[in-house]
Amino acid sequence: MEFSNSLSDNMYHLNTKLDVDGNFDIVYRTFYIGEREACLYFIEGFTQSDLWQKILDSFSSIKADDIPQDAHEFSKRYLPYGQVGLVKDDETMVKQLLTGISCLFINGYNKCLTVDCRSYPSRGVSEPEKDKVLRGSRDGFVETLVFNTALIRRRIRDPKLTIEVMNAGESSHTDIAICYFKGRYDEKLLTMIKDRISSLKVDALTMNQESLAECIYPHKWFNPFPKFKYSERPDTTAASLLEGNIVILVDNSPSAMILPSSVFDIIEEADDYYFPPVTGTYLRLSRLVISILTLYLTPMWLFFMQNPELIPSWLQFIRLSEEPQVPLLFQLLILEFAIDGLRLAAVNTPSMLTTPLSVIAGIVLGEYSVKSGWFNSETMLYMAFVTIANYSQSSFELGYAFKFMRMIMLITTALFNFWGFVGGVALSLLAIVFNKTIAGKSYIYPLIPFHITELKKRFFRGRLPHRKK
Incomplete structure (x- = not known):
């Protein structure tokens, strides 16, 4: 009217x-x-x-x-x-x-x-809890869209940086900002994203970015490896824009969706660039090796425990010191679920009770669970390493993808021994190799297709450019 x-x-x-x-x-x-x-x-x-x-x-x-x-x-x-x-x-x-x-x-x-004359209620732009750095800026995105775009504009003072606003949701009318740098982005990908957002027929983006992500890319939900990189850091987001990525900001969400993103993009972190090239390369390679260990350590150990004659002489110390009362497969799976239970409990535990409950949990689950015969000390050791090492990279989605693949390898190894272990490893590799970015490109570029120059950049941190070429 x-x-x-x-x-x-x-x-x-x-x-x-x-x-x-x-x-x-x-x-x-x-x-x-x-x-x-x-x-x-x-x-x-x-x-x-x-x-x-x-x-x-x-x-x-x-x-x-x-x-x-x-x-x-x-x-x-x-x-x-x-x-x-x-x-x-x-x-x-x-x-x-x-x-x-x-x-x-x-x-x-x-x-x-x-x-x-809007003035939205918002919290301070403090450092994110998850995307922390040893050195660098300490600001982070908040739930207010206009503040987040301002944090990006503060770092990229160029009119080629374009921020378009759309909205989705019949009831929520949630604001969505699409950011890109003119002359460096994929035009076909940008057109596809705009078309899919404009054609959304949803009542509300109840889960903010996750609702939007599932609407933008609804295919192959069974592959757990993430299609998007999420970051709560404005400096990481600004660097991604300058590299030609497209960034999506959703109102009421304190993180940015960066796309397209390969597995190397998701593993990469800001600390790699806040230190000199040698230190940055060491941090990057360490993170990559630790990520691989979190995926294959416990399945490989289970395989060796089922085939002790294959253990090399220099690895004899990994043998069990005591005969297990509970099959190793069940020990490892129980600990996988117990760790998630502790993680959920930690999220909902009042801060004043965090320290005493952590002490109680450490005593009960650490010492008494081994003495009771439920778990062997070696099982606790390897699962403790996997749990801690899983936090070496900031992506929750990638961590859970590793977890799901690890559990599948544990089950196949326990059921089919050698061929089960080989099949589980092959399945995890195929899930990564045959995965595609949202732009339809290889998920493991520059390995496939092979590009030696880009591959060196992924593994070794070189000098930052001082002038435009």
Whole structure:
């Protein structure tokens, strides 16, 4: 419905549509501008009251003869603050109002003047809990979209950086920012992302980025290896944009989706570049080796325990010191589930109880579980290493992908011995090799297709460029 020139008709329609009597936070105020009645709609908690006080003070000096007949001319003369727009239909006006934009109606104008005086509640841009670095910037993304885009703009002061805003969700109308650097991004991929977002038919993005990710890439859900790299660090996101990646920011989510992303992109971290090349290379190779060990250590140990005659002489110390009371497969699987249970418990444990409960858990699960005969000390040792080493890389999705592949290899090794171990290793490799990025390219580039120069960059951290080539 389009607005009319009558303020009373517009107010009657909007008060009914917005249910202003039932919604305490949807506020409207009537006043006069140069002897013309006006009405201001806004959301309590989303509006900068001091800015509107300045605007209303400027309205008090307007005389009746000074008011122009056109709403556009009025906005040019008397609304010097904020981003101002004109809306002629109620659907667009309601959507903007519910995002926090203030809406001004003046009797005699058939358009609504929208003034962006939003002030979203947000927390500080402190360092993320997961994406920490030993050296480097200590700021991180928050749940407010405009703050996140500002953190990126602060690092890339170039007009070629483009940030487009779309929205999705019939009820939520969630804001989605698509960021890319002109001249460096994949145009086909950008077009595909925009088309899929614009064609979304969902009521709301209830889980923010995860809901959007599943809508953008709904295929091959059974492959656990992630298609996106998530980062809560503005410096990592800015570097990815300059490398030609596309970044998606979703309102109410404190992390960025970076795509396309290969497995090498996901393993890579900011610490690799905050240290000199030698140190950065060491950190990168260490992380890669540790990631491989978390995947294959326990299945390989189980295989050797089932075939002790294959253990080399220099590895005899890995043998069990005591005869197991519970089959090793069940010990390892129980510990896999127990670790996830402890992780979930840690998330929901009040901070004041974290230390005493950690001590109790360490004593009970560490010492008494071995003495009771449920677990062998070697099993506890290797699973403790896998658990701690899993946190050497920041991606939760990649960590759980390794976990699922590791559990499959444990089961196949226990059931089919040598061929089960070989089959499990082959399955994990095929899951990585035949996986594709969201752009349809190889997940393990530059291994396949092979590119020696890029491969060196993935394994060895070279000098940062000092000038544009």
